[in-house]
Amino acid sequence: MNERPMDTRVPVTVLSGYLGSGKTTLLNYVLNNRAGLRVAVIVNDLSEVNIDAALVRDGGGLSRTDEKLVEMSNGCICCTLREDLLREVEKLAKEGRFDYILIESTGIGEPIPVAQTFMYEDEEAGIRLSELCRLDCMVTVVDAYRFWSDFASGETLLDRQQASDELDNRDVVDLLISQIEFCDVLILNKCDRVADEELDQLESILRKLQPRARFIRAIHGEVSPQQLLNTRLFDFEEASESPGWLKELTHGIHTPETEEYGISSFVYERQLPFHPERLMAWMSDWPSEIVRSKGIVWLASRNEMAQSFSQAGPSVQFGAAGNWVASLPKAEQQIIFQQDHEIAASWHPRFGDRSTKVVFIGIHMDRKQIEAELDQCLITSSELEMDWQSLLDPFPQQTSA
Incomplete structure (x- = not known):
């Protein structure tokens, strides 16, 4: 040998x-x-x-x-x-x-x-x-x-x-x-x-x-x-x-909670956009028990472009992450479908690949309460049919990723 x-x-x-x-x-x-x-x-x-x-x-x-x-x-x-x-x-x-x-x-x-x-x-x-x-x-x-x-x-x-x-x-x-x-x-x-x-x-x-x-x-x-x-x-x-957030977000690897110290994590995932004013109001009163969070956010007022979200302690960063595939020309979409079968498999008939997916890591988090509060920030059924571009957007403006 x-x-x-x-x-x-x-x-x-x-x-x-x-x-x-x-x-x-x-x-x-x-x-x-x-x-x-x-x-x-x-x-x-x-x-x-x-x-x-x-x-x-x-x-x-x-x-x-x-x-x-x-x-x-x-x-x-x-x-x-x-x-x-x-x-x-x-x-x-x-x-x-x-x-x-x-x-x-x-x-x-x-x-x-x-x-x-x-x-x-x-x-x-x-x-x-x-x-x-x-x-x-x-x-x-x-x-x-x-x-x-x-x-x-x-x-x-x-x-x-x-x-x-x-x-x-x-x-x-x-x-x-x-x-x-x-x-x-x-x-x-x-x-x-x-x-x-x-x-x-x-x-x-x-x-x-x-x-x-x-x-x-x-x-x-x-x-x-x-x-x-x-x-x-x-x-x-x-x-x-x-990073723990990345393993959980992309690979679904969920490390067991350490119950003795109240440490846990979860993924918040929804296929509806956030109302920009309501989301900003929630983020302005950030739950202190959330230590780290990171992911992709769908903001109704920015329907063409995914938003990158990253938080660590009191620091919160929010900005453009790139175009949603659903906002691209059909020919480009087909090329991406051939390269990435997961996108094609999870494609929504109306919204395409648009969705919010954020990992939260914290100490003594009340997951149900956090999810309920975030759900209140989503576009309502009556708002689904309105012109989202008319919504007031308090987030920092950014034209490209």
């Missing part, structure tokens, strides 16, 4: 997590307990002075002669410094003297663009990073002590003076969610500062948001390197499909 060829690419682990979660403390612990691996470390910091890199340098976990610490400052490796990251990793891999590359992303970095960097191929420049490196593991560190206060803050990164630039108006909660929903390992850090029952509830809701990841509880970032290095856990397609 032929043996599989040995993978000589340099493995890479990426650490993500909001500011103050304990990434640098974790990194130093791994470096001081890595059993002889020769490691190159890249530390990304938005500020001009790379404080985290200084902490790693002074932490005593790197050999001054055999290993390397690379500082990437004044930008974020998920956006402005992404090309720099590409070239830096390529250079380290080509040196041929490192067993491993560890990357600590800035606290406001999103993991998906960083992961995509390792799939990048530049034919003109002759860069094929996937031939030199193997992205082994995406790690997200969550501050168990501050999570709920950050989640419910309603603040933007600009409010906290943590933004990458003056145009970076991301909500803190949206950043937290992006880091949680795309990872292989999720570390709940600072567990000594949270009561056991609160910690159990937090872990349960995070498992609902991210059912694929390995969960590790930690104090002072003390996590065995074996749980983060050479794991072979990363798979881009699997990671992209790992």
Whole structure:
């Protein structure tokens, strides 16, 4: 029997997590307990002075002669410094003297663009990073002590003076969610500062948001390197499909409720459009027990275009998601039917593929009440025959997806 060829690419682990979660403390612990691996470390910091890199340098976990610490400052490796990251990793891999590359992303970095960097191929420049490196593991560190206060803050990164630039108006909660929903390992850090029952509830809701990841509880970032290095856990397609809302919405995979902590989820699905004013009124008094929701909404006043809906804590985003197939010319519809049999099978004789489908994840949710309140926001039988374009639409206007 032929043996599989040995993978000589340099493995890479990426650490993500909001500011103050304990990434640098974790990194130093791994470096001081890595059993002889020769490691190159890249530390990304938005500020001009790379404080985290200084902490790693002074932490005593790197050999001054055999290993390397690379500082990437004044930008974020998920956006402005992404090309720099590409070239830096390529250079380290080509040196041929490192067993491993560890990357600590800035606290406001999103993991998906960083992961995509390792799939990048530049034919003109002759860069094929996937031939030199193997992205082994995406790690997200969550501050168990501050999570709920950050989640419910309603603040933007600009409010906290943590933004990458003056145009970076991301909500803190949206950043937290992006880091949680795309990872292989999720570390709940600072567990000594949270009561056991609160910690159990937090872990349960995070498992609902991210059912694929390995969960590790930690104090002072003390996590065995074996749980983060050479794991072979990363798979881009699997990671992209790992959020709990997506599994439930697209695959019908419903993770069992954790009744002890009141955590549950459900899909709200209706083949009638929402009245825009009534839906806006309901959303303006958002039920606090709904932690996360996401999906596609059919708004009567926007009958040609599906609306994308995403909520995390106090942050709600609503905008165009693309045309309904039913709004396209017949010839285009037929082509789509041939490519996607599910659309043809579920086609409504009057409304086509138009429908609302939203996943709700929360704590102590009253599903019947939420569904009843949303049903009250739907177009009534008498409104079905009216001109929907005449309805007052209070939602932000957007002409295309």
